[in-house]
Amino acid sequence: MSMIFGSMRALFDAILYPFRELSPLVGLTVLSVLFGIGMLVVLKYTSNQEKLDAVKRKIHAGLFEIRLFNDDLRAIMRAQWDILRHNVSYLGLWLVPLLIMMVPLILIVGQMHFHYGYRGFEPGEQTIFTVELKQDQGSKPAARLDVPEGLSIDAGPVWIPAKRELSWRLEADARGDYQVGFELDGERYEKNLQVVDYIARRSPVRPAATFLDQLLYPAETPLPADGAVQSIALKYPPADAGISGWDNELTWMLVFVVVSVIAAYAFKGPFGVTF
Amino acid sequence: MQRQRTYPTLLLGLAVMALLAFNLACGRGEAGQRGQRVIVLGFDGMDYSLTKELMAQGKLPNFSRLAAEGTFTHLGTSAPPLSPVAWSNFITGMDSGGHGIFDFIHRDPKTMIPYLSTSLTRDPETFNLLGLEIPLSSGGTENMRRGQAFWEVLEDRGVETTIIRMPANFPPTGTASREISGMGTPDLMGTYGTFSFYTSELFPFPGKEIGGGNVYEAWEENGVVEAQLHGPSSGDIKLTTDFKVYVDPQDPIVKLEVGDEERIIQVGEWTDWVPVEFEVSAMSSVSAMARFYLRSVRPEFEMYVSPLNFHPDNPVEVISTPEDYAGELAEASGLFYTQGMPEETKGLSEGVLTPEEFLAQAKIAGQELAHQYKYVLGDFDDGLLFYYFGNLDQVSHMMWRSRDPDHPAYNAERDAPFAQVIEDLYVEADGIVGYTLDNMGEGTQLVIMSDHGFASWRRSFHLNNWLKENGYLAVRDPNLKKDPGFLVNVDWSRTRAYGLGLNGLYINVAGREKDGIVAESERQALMAEIKAGLLEVIDPVTGLPAITKVYSRDDFEYQQEAAIGPDLIIGYAEETRGSNESASGAVPPQMFSDNTEDWSGDHGMDHETVPGILFTSQPMKKPATSLQDLAASILAEFGVDEFPLVDQAE
Known part of the structure; x- marks a missing residue:
């Protein structure tokens, strides 16, 4: 186990080395985009894309039904029940890719947190x-x-x-x-x-x-x-991840989530992935 | 044709934009002299005679340099010469009758309850609906000083002003470009500073509450002291936060844990600022900060905790303009005392701190300001910069006797080692002046001023006792052993005059005071009678008059706020001051007493005996002789001729 963590440390030290003197936002953005694309690839090959697409269409159909029959309470209730059912199916279809993604995610987040969550001490501190x-x-x-x-x-x-x-x-x-x-x-x-x-x-x-x-x-x-x-x-001071005044251990995470989600949306078309 | 019209239109547009930009740059009103730089350094309590003496001894080379190249004179102070009054005179260019600050303490004639004069805290208004308190307004704090602050005149003319720690300016006016409130800014408890002292030995402190602080029992159990910091109340709930002190079993050193913060403290050490959070609910908390001082761990555990100061990043009350300026200063030059008067004078008076410990604490507070000043000066481009230093005043109050062997409380063994302490602070002030001269830039007008001087306070005059002995005041219980003050022992049905505040004397006027008995038509005659009597009082110990001046509020130049002030203002002879007991509304059993307090220097005397100082790096266009004139002199440097403006003064 120590070997895996050791390998991750070496890998991320190497990946982030070119960004060490730059604003944290640069390295974070590059890694977040790569992460977003990586998640698309994992999703494409570990999920049943056809079923995902079909379930999404059914959810949309349910929403459309609610708008169309908004004066028919029974139709609305039936549509809501269908949406709920299909949502459960949708989440079920995400289960396998999520489990597969979980392991690398934990390892990656762990390494990124200790690169971007804290700043080094200043002389005098x-x-x-x-x-x-x-x-x-x-x-x-x-x-x-x-x-x-x-x-x-x-x-x-x-x-x-x-x-x-x-x-x-x-x-x-x-x-x-x-x-x-x-x-x-x-x-x-x-x-x-x-x-x-x-x-x-x-x-x-x-x-x-x-x-x-x-x-x-x-x-x-x-x-x-x-x-x-x-x-x-020992206690390192929290870093601001390049956003001045946002000194918090989790500021980097906010940037990471936002940028990787944007990247995933931006590249889902070219990669032919649905989610 | 179309193309030919475009160029003139563009030129016209540019001209209009340039005009607009110029107008914006010049502010809302008439243009003042932009590009002018004036720096005003206020050294609270810097005494004219002592400054002159130390300059003659060559100990203040930068002040001497300033005097040689510019001007040096004494600066007339306010009557009475108390800081909130004096600084209000300076700020508004008016006397107490105009700005409405007459003393530290005023009284509400409708209730006869004393209150602090400079600011008024209003509780939130609520409406009770079936047991639920529905908030209608948020409450807040109001600055009770009236009149226009002189820097507003400059801002109106487009001149940027930076006003740092101006006393009697809480809450800040909000009219300067940058402002931090000063003297009068409370701690988190809403007081001028309430320290906490944790000890395993309560014997020296039989009552839990002592002046200016609270004593809490705290003892070590299995190597750890568990205690609570006591914050303000939120509704019926008293806010507290836990802290632990792990005591090393062998060495005089501990580890402190407060929330997520931890510090290692050796005996005799002060921590830096420790952020503290008081949880109000799951969703909200109150931010504060405190400094901890570990006095001893064995045989007794003793730890002092400073008053809970507002955290500059998230203050509970507005303490700066713009509101995030306090945080900006903290970010740039470190956390700082936000309470108006940070020096722990009460801790020394109450025996919680020794003189050495008090001086160490005062030094920390002074160094914070000096460090911050360098940042503020470096950040100053043009316009007006005012920066206040209060260290000298507070230390002079507490240590004056160390330079006065004739003081009744002087003890050579105890006090002689501190004989140079005040002089050393003058030398430090000289260093600040030197730094400013070296860094202020060509053509800058540097003004160094103080609000009043200082004198030894050897004898106390108990005004309320004199009034009682001369038949002007009657007490309810003549045998009351310990008068709690607040005028509670005054028999209003037989009282014609009463003392409150350090220099105030009020007539118990019918229709004005809650239980007044003196007809308005008799007020002047009674005032004249009392004035004559007071001027004849001789101190039996010194054989000298105790009082050299008595002023009537009717003599003030400005009268719009005069009605809230005392009818008479007492100017005590040098080295005599009104007693603390009378100031708080008590009626002591004696007329005179020796001052045996640590608070041994003062200035609450005849204002002509304690003038302040005024240095300028260049002769002023409109020379000032008193604090009240100084604002107009500063404004004249910017080309403003009239202050206070007639409509404001009226």
Whole structure:
């Protein structure tokens, strides 16, 4: 499983590399259009297009019937029941392509979120760097944080026994793509921290090696399964996805959905797809 | 033929468009002098004598440079010389009789209930329908200052104005191109600032409510302190939001969690602004922000939380013009205190903060403004820029005794280390002036002014006690141990005059006051009698007169708003001030007392003893001698000859 997530990271790093210095809207638009077209292709070959077309015609017929017999309550009720029935059939016809699309969608969205949902730190900004341990240590662990030049430890650690957490306050002094080291009982764990202004994969959490954790936080290789650390987290500021003032982790998603739907509508004719 | 007509038509069209554009650029009325740049920096409470003294010592090189190249003089202040009054004089070019601000506190003669003078909050109007409150109006806040603000005259002539933190300007007028409201802007609770203090040791604070703040019990249990931030009320519901403080079992450091926000705080550290949301319903919430200060974790947990300030991105009340300007400033130069008077003077008075902690907090507030000023100055093209600095005033109030060994509350061991604090702030102000001189551009007129000066406040005069002792005021319960103020112990059936506000004295006039007993025809004679009596009062400790001036509101140049003010305004002798007790409407048992409060410097005295300062980088076209003249002088720089306009003044 780690190999799949690793491959996705490498793939998206490569795909998005040409867009890293451009406005987020450029890369997002290109990817959204490609995604919209990709979904059309998947739909064309995994759905029963003839049946889809027929069901859509029946739904239209029902709507037409309602307009035509708008003074006949029984006819309207019958038409509405038919529309409902055909809608269920329509959704049923979408089921297979949706299930097939679900897997790549999750993998793609996961990677895009960590490229476009967060921005890198600016010099002078601070963040809280939190390490969650697997076992309660009894007393404050004798852990050490190894920060490279360009970052500094501003305060900490705070030990919270109830959460098995150690937290530091770090400050970005200079731009760079850093690996922060955490050392405990002779073992060293690393976490990526970016003080850069270009688009890159940013990982708020280095997860445990479980499937669910990797699915939720696929932006960084998981921690060793046999290590003492459960997760290492920090908070990146939300990005605006190129829309000034819309600083939110999900702004990119709005752009992605709107552009991919427009692309799907624009290309459904040339690709001969109905939906 | 058709083609030949096209070119003249095009030319004509272009000419019309050019005329329209010119007209738009020049605004609605007659054209003022565009391209002119005037920067006015207001340093609240900057004292003329002290400034002169420090300049002579060479400690204020930029002020000295300004004085050498331009002008330096004292600036007459308002009577009484209180900030809301003084700044209103400046804004409107009128005295209290014209703008209607006479003190911090006024009273409603119909109810005899005191209220804050500068703004009035109106509750939403509702209609009760079968138990449901149907809203009819949204309520809001009204600026009680009357008269036209001088920058409106410039805007009417197409000159852009940027007015940052002008006191007595909340809600902002909405007439400047850019405005942020200043002194008078409340916190989220609607007060001038209500801090919260969380402690596991309530012993020093037997009452939960203390002046300017609330004390809450909070203790560590299994390594975590769980408490609530207390917000305003929404209907019958008191809004709160939870926060947790995880205390390190070994070191003096904690992790704070409020909503999605988290901070690590070491003992003795202040956080940056922490955004806070108060959930009103599933669909709506109120945005605010606060700074946290961790005082100690052992043996007692002690944490101060600043008053809940409006979040500039989403303020509950309008605090800027245009409304998103506050957010723009925050985006460009960082979050900032939106409450009008951010320095935590009450925290120091109530013993919640030490002098060092108070100064650290005041420094944060001052640095925010200085940082923001650099952005605003850089963004200023032409027209008028006004920027206000209030730090000096608030710190002078609290630390003045440290430079006055004769002050009754002076304690050498405690106060001597702070002897230079006020001077240091003057030096910081000098740095701001230097930065401005270096960056304001050729031909800019720089005006540096203050609303009043400062003096040591050593002795308190209890006006209501004097009125009682001289038979003008009677009390309901002479044995009342702790008078709560608000005039509740006044026996109106036997009272002819009463004191309220720092300098105000009112006659209990029949038909005007709720239970008035003095006939209007007797008012002048009574005023004259009281005035004569007050001017003869001698402080038994100093052997000097306690009062050097008594003004009648009938003497004001402007009279349109005079009726709401006090009948007499007391000008206390230098180093004497009206007591806080009398100001709040209490009747204290003594006539004089030493001022032993931390609030040791003041200016609520005879206005001639506490003038402000006025520097200009070039001689002004129309020199000003007082705050009331200054707006007209500034307008004259733009070619405007008349202010206040006659119709406005009337």
